[in-house]
Amino acid sequence: MGKTILSIDDSASMRQMVRFTLNSAGYDVIEAIDGLDGLAKARSSPINVVLTDLNMPRMDGITLIRELRELPEVKWVPIIFLTTESSNDRKAEAKAAGATAWIVKPFQQEQLLTVVKRVIG
Amino acid sequence: MLDSGIAISTIRTLIDDVRQLGLSIEPIFIKIGETLAESAADLSGLQQEFAALSASLESDDMERIGLVLGEAAQKSMVLSLAIEGEGDLLAPVTRAVQEVGKPLNSLKQIGSEVGALSVNAKVLAAQVHVAGIDFSVFTQEIGRLGALGSDAVQKTEASLEIVKVMVNRAQDAFSAFGKDNAAELTQVAQRMDICLSFLARRQDASRNAINRMSAMTKDIEEKISQCVASLQINDLTSQRIDHIAVALDKLCHLLEEGPTKEGEYAWAVDFDSAHLAALALTVCTLQKSQFLYASEAFSKEVDKIISSLTGLSSDVWDIHSITKDVFQGDKGENFIRDVQTHAETSARLLDMYVSAKQQICTIMGDVSEGFKAMSQDVSAINSIDADIRVMGLNATFKCGRLGDSGRALGVVAQELRSCSRRTEESSAAVVTTIAPVAQAITDLVDRTNTENSQAESLTTQTETALAELTNLVQTLETSVLGLQGRCNRLAVLMEKTVSSIDVNKIMAPKISSVLDRLSQINWATPIDDQMLETVQDDVRKFLASHYTMEGERTIHALFDALPAERTEISATSAETQSMDDIFF
Numbered sequence: 001m002g003k004t005i006l007s008i009d010d011s012a013s014m015r016q017m018v019r020f021t022l023n024s025a026g027y028d029v030i031e032a033i034d035g036l037d038g039l040a041k042a043r044s045s046p047i048n049v050v051l052t053d054l055n056m057p058r059m060d061g062i063t064l065i066r067e068l069r070e071l072p073e074v075k076w077v078p079i080i081f082l083t084t085e086s087s088n089d090r091k092a093e094a095k096a097a098g099a100t101a102w103i104v105k106p107f108q109q110e111q112l113l114t115v116v117k118r119v120i121g
Numbered sequence: 122m123l124d125s126g127i128a129i130s131t132i133r134t135l136i137d138d139v140r141q142l143g144l145s146i147e148p149i150f151i152k153i154g155e156t157l158a159e160s161a162a163d164l165s166g167l168q169q170e171f172a173a174l175s176a177s178l179e180s181d182d183m184e185r186i187g188l189v190l191g192e193a194a195q196k197s198m199v200l201s202l203a204i205e206g207e208g209d210l211l212a213p214v215t216r217a218v219q220e221v222g223k224p225l226n227s228l229k230q231i232g233s234e235v236g237a238l239s240v241n242a243k244v245l246a247a248q249v250h251v252a253g254i255d256f257s258v259f260t261q262e263i264g265r266l267g268a269l270g271s272d273a274v275q276k277t278e279a280s281l282e283i284v285k286v287m288v289n290r291a292q293d294a295f296s297a298f299g300k301d302n303a304a305e306l307t308q309v310a311q312r313m314d315i316c317l318s319f320l321a322r323r324q325d326a327s328r329n330a331i332n333r334m335s336a337m338t339k340d341i342e343e344k345i346s347q348c349v350a351s352l353q354i355n356d357l358t359s360q361r362i363d364h365i366a367v368a369l370d371k372l373c374h375l376l377e378e379g380p381t382k383e384g385e386y387a388w389a390v391d392f393d394s395a396h397l398a399a400l401a402l403t404v405c406t407l408q409k410s411q412f413l414y415a416s417e418a419f420s421k422e423v424d425k426i427i428s429s430l431t432g433l434s435s436d437v438w439d440i441h442s443i444t445k446d447v448f449q450g451d452k453g454e455n456f457i458r459d460v461q462t463h464a465e466t467s468a469r470l471l472d473m474y475v476s477a478k479q480q481i482c483t484i485m486g487d488v489s490e491g492f493k494a495m496s497q498d499v500s501a502i503n504s505i506d507a508d509i510r511v512m513g514l515n516a517t518f519k520c521g522r523l524g525d526s527g528r529a530l531g532v533v534a535q536e537l538r539s540c541s542r543r544t545e546e547s548s549a550a551v552v553t554t555i556a557p558v559a560q561a562i563t564d565l566v567d568r569t570n571t572e573n574s575q576a577e578s579l580t581t582q583t584e585t586a587l588a589e590l591t592n593l594v595q596t597l598e599t600s601v602l603g604l605q606g607r608c609n610r611l612a613v614l615m616e617k618t619v620s621s622i623d624v625n626k627i628m629a630p631k632i633s634s635v636l637d638r639l640s641q642i643n644w645a646t647p648i649d650d651q652m653l654e655t656v657q658d659d660v661r662k663f664l665a666s667h668y669t670m671e672g673e674r675t676i677h678a679l680f681d682a683l684p685a686e687r688t689e690i691s692a693t694s695a696e697t698q699s700m701d702d703i704f705f
Contacts (some may be wrong), residue, residue, distance in 0.1 A: 009356075011147075011355075011356040011359065012147065012151055013147060013150040013151050013154055013352065013353075013355045013356055014353065014356045016151060016154040016155070016158070017154060017349055017352055017353060019158075020154065020157065020158045020161070020349065021349060023158075024161065054669075055360075055669065083669075084356075084357060084360055084669055084670045085669045085670070086669075086670065086671045087669070094705075095705045099705060100704065100705060101703045101704045101705060102702075102703060102705070103698065103703055104671075104698060105353055105356065105357065106350050106353035106354070106357060107350070107353070108346070108350055109345075109346045109349050109350070110346065111698070111703075114700075115700075115703055115704075118700075118704075
């Protein structure tokens, strides 16, 4: 059975590129348009990895991680940030909230796939 | 409130325009992303299809076809060369026909003499008046046998005439056969060689093409990867533009509300109008730099996308072209069809060869029958001759006992015996002359049957190969046309997408307008140059927590630097992070 990745970003074109990259490597992708949507989808579908943007309307990435870590089914799921942010303060905040990795946009396909493969096993 | 009402309203309009700019490019990039996703999947499919087509050229079926064609070429040449010597097989028959005439003439001559002797015998027998001796039976029998003998010789002559006609027909048939079929069989061999040559060339072309395709695969993957990286510029640019709008919005709030001790901009509470104006001007100028950088980066990445998509379109046309080179003939048709055409012609020629050979066999059968008839006639002559000899001997003895009265008849009887001996010799000569014919015809028929059998076997093999070729033709044609159709569609899709990516054209005037307007904002309050130099710290405080991207911070830092220290920054993608940087 294929692995499923929850991709959360308020940019439609970014979601499109992430889906294209992950589908090409054989992963299934569930998309969410922001943190709140992502949380709902994480509750309703089994997922193997969460890939999320940081700055989003309704619920940002840090808040999302904190919420996700409260869900038993997502507690140990790897969560990767895919964001334009590069400040050390924000990275530290994400780490404290429970993030697994932090990729700065723009991403290279190969790099994203290497990171996903590493966390997904 | 700072007396810069015109400036504030100008900025507010600008903020709306800047935000609209960000929104307008999203749909274009979504469309490009869809094209890219579709293209990537199709490209992979095209390469796999090509590989499958190439595999069909190296399949067991194709190998079998090649072996059959090779064998057919070889055997056809052997048959063609065999034809050269076939006329010689008729030589003994022709010789027999020529030579048998002489002994037959002798037999005819002897028959005449026997006839004359029979008449003599009758006359002389009537002159023998000896009691109790009667030669009437003798004379009657000699007369009868003589007539029978003459009839038999005539029949033999008639048989010979028929045989001559048959042999002429056989000679004509051999001559025509040799002329037509040697050339045709050689043609069969040549056609088969052409087919093999076609196949070998296409197999080579296919192997070379596979190697080219493998090299292209890596290149295509890189172009797609480049496109994916470049398409993200939409999101990055939208964020940058949004940050510019937010910065200008913050500025308007500061100018409209003024700094307060309790507010966010408490550090600016002691600023006079000139200071605020300097701050505002610097922020606007900085946003102009940010905007310029964002638009340059955007433009550059769009150029890369166009270049990648154009390159991918070119790759697709290359695949189309390679497919044509490998699988289509010089006239653009499926090359297997050329092979099929040659194989069909060869099968037809082999059929004609077999028919011609069968005709010859039939004619030779008739020749054989003709000679058999002659043999039977000669047997009849021999039988008649044996009776004449016995009659002659009896008469000789009888005449000897008669003394003088039987002398004349006795001479006739001797003459008859002599005719009989000569008949025996001539008959033997006829038999000896026509004896080799039977063997020659048997040899010829055997050889013809063997060659026919080979030719029929070749025809069957060729037809089997043809049947397999026909299947292959249909499969290949469908697949090649399908592949080329998909190449066409994909290349056109990419080309249309490229021609529709006129984002730079859409964006250029808008960007230019924003930049100009940023430059032209008027401040009612005069601004001191010295003040501008001291306001840098204030700008940092104002926008400290504003930036999220390293690129924005870099622009600010460069802006901060003295003009002499400013360096060009390239609007490229962020450097690749190491795994240590990525993982917590």
